[in-house]
Amino acid sequence: MNFSDILRTAIYALRGNWMRSALTSLGVIIGIAAVIVMVSVGQGTQQEIDKMVSGLGSQRLDISPGAGRGGGGVRMSSASFFTLNEGDVDAIRSEIPEVQYVAGALRGNTQVVYAENNASTSWQGVQADFFDINGWVIANGQGFDAQDYTSAGKTVILGETVRRTLFGDEPGIGQTIRLGRVPFTVVGTLKPKGQGGFGQDQDDVVMVPLETARRRLMGAMGLPSGAVMQIALTVSDAKDLSYAQGEVEGLLRQRHRIKPGEEDDFNVRNISEIVATRTATTRLMSLLLGAVATISLIVGGIGIMNIMLVSVTERIREIGLRMAVGAGPADVRRQFLAEAMLLSLGGGVLGIVIGVAGALLVGKFSDLPVALNGQVIALAATFSIMTGLFFGYYPARKASQLDPIEALRQQ
Structure with missing residues (x-):
């Protein structure tokens, strides 16, 4: 089977149960959207801190009465x-x-x-x-x-x-x-x-x-x-x-x-120390929020793996027929891996759209600074592809290892 045949077969299989496919992608959608929003807010906050450093001066002391x-x-x-x-x-x-x-x-x-x-x-x-x-x-x-x-x-x-x-x-x-x-x-x-x-x-x-x-x-x-x-x-x-x-x-x-x-009877305030503390706090919060978003991606990936394992169980006879007419283990593995990656990639695209829209809404209706850039979107797309590849490999491998004769006996 060539690439177009594998892709067409994967799309047909997912379209046959589109509701389950959509719900399976939900975890990835939420994870990617969260990554974009959180990273955009973190970068926007960092830019505001840099602006504040430029305005206040990193070589400055303020002295007030005490x-x-x-x-x-x-x-x-x-x-x-x-x-x-x-x-x-x-x-x-x-x-x-x-x-x-x-x-x-x-x-x-x-x-x-x-x-x-x-x-x-x-x-x-x-x-x-x-x-x-x-x-x-x-x-x-x-x-x-x-x-x-x-x-x-x-x-x-x-x-x-x-x-x-x-x-x-x-x-x-x-x-x-x-x-x-x-x-x-x-x-x-x-x-x-x-x-x-x-x-x-x-x-x-x-x-x-x-x-x-x-x-x-x-x-x-x-x-x-x-x-x-x-x-x-x-x-x-x-x-x-x-x-x-x-x-x-x-x-x-x-x-x-x-x-x-x-x-x-006076207080000396070092502006650079205050800015450094705020920068460290912002980075810590960005890491925390990024960890939460990453957990959402992992949960979404586990959901994809779980549904793909169920799909393998439901389609054992279909797998046996494909092997019986000449499809090899590699063809079966590529088909199921393609289905997992389509679920993840589709969820990633929707997640990017929702994440960009969410980041823009956060910037418009709140005081949080937001900075969107292409690197964030590229990072989100890479995450979605890697999620499908990583969590889809085991179900695809399991499907490719089925014995054709035992598979055809399944009712």
Whole structure:
């Protein structure tokens, strides 16, 4: 028997009991669909993590205030939460050569108004290096000049979301807007970044000089002189990040006069460690979900093998007739193996269609990121073929080993 004869005979045999064939393929359909969806979600999540690393920087440290305690007593009052200041920023810049950029920042929320348009947004009071640290690029207009930083100039740079809300299609450069009750002149707009790694709109923000934020937007809070809410820094070489972290912690403990054994009044966060932890967690979840999908494929393959063994038992007389008219064991083995592979391949094709559709639906109706590519589909098709070949071989071999005379005696 040639290949076309084997294929035609296998299709005829499966079509004779199409309902059982469809149900037999169900396990493979579910397994392949699960593989595509799970792998697509895993790859999409990994891409989002890579995007987040690009946005945050793998060579970055963030320093925030912390309520330190020492000697069993409270080390600072509730009124002095702002334990970081511009002096710390200057000390880090001058005393730790591995640091490339460093900037202090204040932040808050406000209502931004222009004519009849308004938006509730967040503001950042920043120093010059803040833009380089966070990868912000001026799209229109210009950045703050030196005088803006030193004289608390009432100038503002808008994120794309705020600019679009206030000015529509216009750039808005030179226009006067209000942050709360304070008028500001728009000197620039930021190149959009889109959604961040944690789902936030990175463009829903406005930037003002640090001293402007302290005097104009937070004056009523009575901040300590030079206080900042956060210090961010980057190093020139990622290899120096851990060393720089230790140097920063030692320098701040010295400047804040923290004695040995006392708790720090600041927290240093290593972005790369957070991202690495999230990446490891994502990979672990992807492996777990992939294992579940693989189990579904194995169950589907066992179902195919089981049904093919039943088919061999039901068709013993047919096998005997085929051998009696000249079909050899190899012909019988190829026929049953072809039937098993058709079941698996048909289930694989349906599984690919359902998996691609399912992945697209997950990406559309949920917050999970999805990344489809041809390699995933090719992997799924290979899995389906291998499943049919592996689990169909034993029933095919059993059918080929039947004795023709004993087979013809079966009623």
